[in-house]
Amino acid sequence: MTGSRKKIVALLLASTLTTQLAACGTVFYPERKGQISGRIDPVVAIANGVGLLFFIVPGVVAFAVDFATGAIYLPGGRRAELGPNATPDSLNQQLYASTGHQINWQHDAVQVETLASIDQAQQRLLVAY
Known part of the structure; x- marks a missing residue:
């Protein structure tokens, strides 16, 4: 492997690990932080799962951070209804x-x-x- 290929692979690996340690949900959807529960966003779960394929620790950390911040949950968990004579x-x-x-x-x-x-x-x- 040449020196430039090693640098590209090292940069790619470092950026992948950095985003996994930061957690995909918090990177992709920072506005979701603070949610308590809801349906899990499959995009974020799959992206965090990719971290499990590379190394166990980054994937586990990504899931832990996203669950702790609430960024893994889809928005809109509440629903409001009013009667026909609402004022x-x-x-x-x-x-x-x-x-x-x-x-x-x-x-x-x-x-x-x-x-x-x-x-x-x-x-x-x-x-x-």
Whole structure:
């Protein structure tokens, strides 16, 4: 093996081990840190599993870090439902019970609309994102 090939292989191995020790979930999805539970993201689990193929320790460390930080879990573990006669006050009560925060309905950034169907709500949410 020539000197340049050895350097490339060494650099590739070092970068692979570094990302495995940092844990794939925390590298790929840093916004997921802090989640407590949920469904496991198969992409992160497979990427961490690749570390197990190279060496046991980096793979185990990657899994441990991702489970400890919560980055291995898929987002959106909660679901909210409202009855057909929901009002801003009833919504505020449910939000406060779930999150501890209330909404100031008079704030300029808050828009309150009455929608005729679930389809309209889905369309509005898709436009928002």
